[in-house]
Amino acid sequence: MDEFVKSRIKQVRKGDQNAFGEIVELYKDKVFQLCFRMLGNSHEAEDISQEAFIRAYINIERYNIDRKFSTWLYRIATNLCIDRIRKKKPDYYLDAEVAGTEGLTLYSQIPASQLAPDEEVSKIELQEIIQNEILKLPEKYRAVIVLKYIEELPLLEISKILDLPIGTVKTRIHRGREALRKQLRHI
Amino acid sequence: MNRCPEIITEYMHEYLDGEILPEHKNILTVHLKSCADCRQHFQELEKSIALVKSISHVQAPADFTQKVLMNLPKEKKKVSVKRWFSRHPVLTAASIFSIFMAASLLSHWSGDDFSVTKNPDLVIENNTAIVPEGETVTGDIVVKNGDIRIDGKVDGSVTVINGEIVNGESYMASAGQVTGDIVEINEAFEWLWYQMKHIFESTMNMLTGKEK
Numbered sequence: 001m002d003e004f005v006k007s008r009i010k011q012v013r014k015g016d017q018n019a020f021g022e023i024v025e026l027y028k029d030k031v032f033q034l035c036f037r038m039l040g041n042s043h044e045a046e047d048i049s050q051e052a053f054i055r056a057y058i059n060i061e062r063y064n065i066d067r068k069f070s071t072w073l074y075r076i077a078t079n080l081c082i083d084r085i086r087k088k089k090p091d092y093y094l095d096a097e098v099a100g101t102e103g104l105t106l107y108s109q110i111p112a113s114q115l116a117p118d119e120e121v122s123k124i125e126l127q128e129i130i131q132n133e134i135l136k137l138p139e140k141y142r143a144v145i146v147l148k149y150i151e152e153l154p155l156l157e158i159s160k161i162l163d164l165p166i167g168t169v170k171t172r173i174h175r176g177r178e179a180l181r182k183q184l185r186h187i
Numbered sequence: 188m189n190r191c192p193e194i195i196t197e198y199m200h201e202y203l204d205g206e207i208l209p210e211h212k213n214i215l216t217v218h219l220k221s222c223a224d225c226r227q228h229f230q231e232l233e234k235s236i237a238l239v240k241s242i243s244h245v246q247a248p249a250d251f252t253q254k255v256l257m258n259l260p261k262e263k264k265k266v267s268v269k270r271w272f273s274r275h276p277v278l279t280a281a282s283i284f285s286i287f288m289a290a291s292l293l294s295h296w297s298g299d300d301f302s303v304t305k306n307p308d309l310v311i312e313n314n315t316a317i318v319p320e321g322e323t324v325t326g327d328i329v330v331k332n333g334d335i336r337i338d339g340k341v342d343g344s345v346t347v348i349n350g351e352i353v354n355g356e357s358y359m360a361s362a363g364q365v366t367g368d369i370v371e372i373n374e375a376f377e378w379l380w381y382q383m384k385h386i387f388e389s390t391m392n393m394l395t396g397k398e399k
Contacts, residue, residue, distance in 0.1 A: 017256055021255075024255050024256070025252050028247040029247050032247035032251065036245050049251075050251070050258065054255060054258055057259050127242045145239065149236060149239045170200070170204060177236065178232075180235040181231045184231075184235040187234075187238065
């Protein structure tokens with residue numbers, strides 16, 4: 001697979017956009033998922049993951065072909081997500097799909113809080129709760145938790161993506177886990 | 188839990204990172220057996236990880252790749268041209284040929300040194316070739332980057348590139364003094380056209396076996 005990616009990147013460097021299309025196909029789900037779990041909103045997630053691929057294309061000359069392409073791509077995407085979170089004003093789209101749900105919007109979530117406490121929590125609701133708890137994490141913990149437990153990446157790769165020493169990554173994961181523990185223990 | 192050493196929590200995280208040393212693992216195991224608070228803490232950590240991992244994986248929208256490609260900066264001309272060429276090999280060959288042709292022909296044009304067809308009867312003066320009075324020059328004359336003055340006769344054509352034909356005193360008779368064509372070329376394009384015509388003619392002559 002690395003060889004496949006390398007050969008496509010060489011094509012892309014010659015300006016071949018069709019070859020870049022193959023790269024997008026290969027990584028779109030992972031990048032979209034990363035953005036979706038970081039931002040919690042499919043509109044924004046699509047926006048940012050599109051932007052990540054476009055930036056990768058524009059800056060393809062700066063990519064070191066001897067390193068792992070996905071690391072470089074995730075780095076672009078993560079940085080864009082963190083920028084977006086920092087700039088983010090409380091701009092909730094009421095009609096946007098709620099994180100982790102299919103067809104559920106914030107409109108439908110408003111009365112949801114009035115559900116009887118003994119009502120069985122459906123799988124979709126549970127996913128929604130978990131996603132919302134992830135979104136409550138400060139972005140530096142959120143990034144490591146998403147990369148570690150949703151993208152399932154090794155610590156070393158996370159440290160390369162975030163350009164942080166591995167010790168810092170570990171500390172952040174530990175704190176992120178403790179925060180999640182407090183938020184999720186009553187579920 | 189509050190009385191338990193911090194290090195126990197550290198070991199829990201080491202364990203969860205999959206990087207715990209065997210001796211740390213022993214200490215942790217022993218401690219968890221005896222301490223209900225720490226056991227609960229550890230279970231809560233494991234539970235929250237399991238919950239985070241459980242959220243289903245999402246997929247990018249169906250038209251994602253197409254949208255990315257649509258929003259890329261325009262493909263470098265180089266590539267689309269290259270692609271076009273690889274689809275039209277004959278035209279490619281033809282256009283490469285004409286590029287080389289034009290380049291080599293234009294390279295003749297670009298020099299600005301005065302030059303004239305060698306002929307013993309021609310007199311050269313200040314970038315002007317002179318056909319002296321009473322003389323008859325046999326053969327075609329080409330003058331480049333200079334003028335020609337025809338006082339005598341030319342038995343052939345006269346071509347002046349980047350210059351002009353200066354008529355001598357016997358202006359009236361000058362037309363009759365050249366038996367062939369009189370051509371003045373002052374633009375690169377005309378020069379090219381002249382060369383092409385010239386090549387075409389000589390090719391035709393070659394093909395028909397006619398001697399020039």
